[in-house]
Structure formats: C-alpha cells, structure tokens
Amino acid sequence: DAGVIQSPRHEVTEMGQEVTLRCKPISGHDYLFWYRQTMMRGLELLIYFNNNVPIDDSGMPEDRFSAKMPNASFSTLKIQPSEPRDSAVYFCASSFPGRAGEQFFGPGTRLTVL
C-alpha cells in the first residue's frame, strides 16, 4: 500500500484565493482525520470522518474552512477565502476500524498564503 496520499505537497497562494487540499486514505481504513500544524499551536485536529460521515468538526476554525468525504477513498479540505494566518502544514491521517488512535499520517501539504 502506498500509504496516505496528499496533494499538493506545497501550495503558495495569495490572500483571498480558494485553496483545496486533497487526501486519499489507506484502503480499508474507515477513519479520516484532517490536522493543521504550526509552530505556535502545534498539531490541531480540524475535523474527522468515520465511514465518510463527519463526526466532529469542532476544530474547524471558522466558516471559511469546509471538508468533504464523498467516498471512502477521497476527501478534500477547502479554504475560501484564504488568509495569511492559514499558512501551516495540513496533515491528513487515516486509521483502521475501531483503532482511531493508531493513525497513519500523510506527508502533509505546506500551505503558504501571501
């Protein structure tokens, strides 16, 4: 298995633009998590899905952020409009049924908003 796949790996955009981050979880995993990591705030859980259904989105910072999981093999995190304070590394992770704690992380997307 190729592991969790994220794209793009790097994204540089200007303030106000829409940004879409993509994730393909490991096949057979039914949990999918989106995290944001910054030096100041560490690793923060934004939202997670179980069987494609959003379970907890309390970590989503504001309405500019949205996430979808249309099927078991694909999820997106969208920021519209983007702001400089959104600059961070965004990780996607997935895990096996009943083992939400043992997560496999993707390589991350480094987002820079100018």
Place this chain on the structure above:
Amino acid sequence: EDKVVQSPLSLVVHEGDTVTLNCSYEVTNFRSLLWYKQEKKAPTFLFMLTSSGIEKKSGRLSSILDKKELFSILNITATQTGDSAIYLCAVEADTLIQGAQKLVFGQGTRLTINP
C-alpha cells in the same frame, strides 16, 4: 475540556544519555494513550498503551501508563542523534457518538541529541 500536557517542551542532551518524556492527561471516556515521533515530516506511530503498569518496549524506547495518576512516560536509553525529533503524546477517547473515537494531542516535546 479534554487536555493533554507534555513536559518538558524542549530538551537537549548528549548522545548516550537517557531521557524521560512526560505526558499527563485529563480526558473523559479514556480508551488509550499513544506516542508518536515526528522528524522532519509526518508523525509516525510508536506505542499504544491501554493498561496501567504494563511497559511497552521497542529497542531503546519504552513507555508505561499510570491510569490512576493519569500520566505516561516515554524513556529513551543510550540516545543517538537519530532520536532527535518531536515526540507527541495523544489520548484516544470515546465521543458521545456511539462507535466513534477522537484523538487529543499534546503540544509535543522537541528532543535534540547532540553528538
């Protein structure tokens, strides 16, 4: 509010030293405690602990959980420069939604091993 606190936040030692990293937690509906290692890229899983007093070992790394005092420690003996990383502690807890769990991360300990 669920909380995971790690200490120290930063630690610098010499190669060959032994280090102990600490993690305390306050979580409702605890299921397990996990340790992750993050080098330059994404976190990678190290240990999962569910029972008190049972030590998990992997080479020079070992960890133990105390569910009464709500903490865990991660020990690394005979440290090497390759052990330099951020070590993250996380607690898995049940949510109000049946069958669903969540993971709460601590802020991490940045460990630097100097040659």
